[in-house]
Amino acid sequence: MSPTTQDRTPAPAHRLLPTPAGRTHLVEQGPHDGPLVLLLHGFPESWYAWRHQLPVLAAAGYRAVAIDVRGYGRSSKPESVDAYRMLDLVADNVAVAEALGGRPAVVVGHDWGATIAAVSALTRPDVFGAVGLLGVPYTPPGGPRPSEVFARMAGEGTGEEFYVSYFQRPGRAEAEIEPDVRGWLAGFYAALSADTMPAPGAPDPHFVGAGGTMRERFPAGVLPSWLGERDLDVLAGEFERTGLTGALNRYRNMDRDWADLAGFAGAAIKQPSLFIGGARDASLAWLADAVKAYPETLPGLRGSHILDGCGHFVQQERPDDTNRILLDWLASLPR
Template sequence: MSSSRMITANGIDFFVREEGQGPLVVLCHGWPELSYSWRHQIPAIAAAGFHVVAPDMRGFGQSASPSDVSAYSIFDTVGDVVGLVQALGETKAMVVGHDWGAPVAWHAALFRPDIFTAVAGLSVPPPLRGRGRPLDLLRQNGITNFYWQYFQTPGVAEAELERDVARTMRTVLGGRGLADPDGAMFVQEGKGFLGHATNTEPLPAWLSESDLAYFTEIYRKSGFRGGLNWYRNLDRNWELTAPWQDAQIHQPSLFIAGSKDAVVTGLIGSKLVNKLELVLPNLTRKLIIEGAGHWVQQEQPDEVNSALVKFLKEASGQ
């Protein structure tokens, strides 16, 4: 059984779930999620002979949520994972990330190949640093209503998402949302991020009412500001990563996504999925799971677990 505890790393406190013994595997969740999003992976990876640790990431859930927007850069979030490895008494780890956790995993492997021996990313392709700041490029392309832009002004998205947390979580996780390119990715004037939601559809089979209740309970306590602050560092992250322009990630790598995930079919992601090998010369597999949406490790846990376990075993020489 997995257990949970608080660990201090990189100067702040993290709530972590952990299970198993063996080589260390760190699982980094995305937005608006929690370490709970890995509930199907933790026991499976532990059973395969690994020490699995899944934190609530900085600003999320029961982990600390610094008030300063600038405390959520890619340097801070990768620093957290490095700090966790050290706090766990290890010098090496394999890192897996989904959604916002994927850029953390990719950059951890990029910045610290001495620590991170293998990397897997779910739903978000690795960094192919573009020619300009992400938010500038959107504006230059005439786009003003992408959800990244809506999330920029502190307080606006928070007020909408926190008004009815149960509805927010039901809509974002259980609704069409990020599985629908015409849905949540673009914010209609006056309708907000949740404007497309009807809330009459039943929950998908992979998300139970008790799962939803847990997400809702935790987000009622934490609010949404910490997670939204990650989006408020998009341009800054681009600036900070200038030294890694055109750099490659040479460790063994794995990419998994759902065929119906708007992140990989939409505006930005589809180009990147076709260029994975430019960044990942040692990509072992690109797995696109037919019919799965954005919450791929919760939607198709057996297929994701099988691919992850095989990858981790091969990467660790087991």
């Protein structure tokens, strides 16, 4: 029996590249002369979030590259909180694309990675010729100051705090998470996955009660179907080694990003784009108006896909659907 194309695809290779962060760790698979597809993970993950996409993209002839965003995994972790502002992360992506000779590159992101991908395409269209967004819709820069928006999310008099606000003070979320990283991550992933998220009417895990923790609202003792024990070991092992501060510092720069990107207020992303979301992802409910605005904000949109029965972790909960949609979209782009 002859091997399949995927069987013949070289194994993924780990590399460290110099970038403004210091060094960026990446995992690449596929032919070096193939079109570059840069994959950006979200919180709280790593390059490993793209384990189902790397071999499939490689087998289709793409040079698939998943990075550890600065502050995560084996990438450098600058000490200063303001070293995690959005334009610094864009600069890391540009450095990776240029080092790999992949301009123009396609950039695809999930969760925070989707926002980083969007801003990369918005501010550096000379480097990123197309953008794919998973989980989090594109919202143009501008509008009210983010800290003010998040402070209002819980509503007056509820005594609750939105998780983004909860993450703002250095050390507070770390004190909750780091004594039991594996257990906290298991609960977080379960809380946002379609098959294990809390039932309607249960306390919302995106909010923290007065004097409480996020974890007390997470499901306990259950893993979502996409997350095996070995997968959890890989994801938790990185954070047990590095701590969570680098990852959380992304949230602590949202007001700085708002100021840094003031010149792009209301700007559309004109390159070819793609959106994939989970029908049970709270992000779609919060940002429903952003999806409705796509004809104006993403004029190059070539597909907006909402996957029924899917939660937040789109490419891991529904890898086959995600891979099919990505490949169809990539095939439609100029090569």
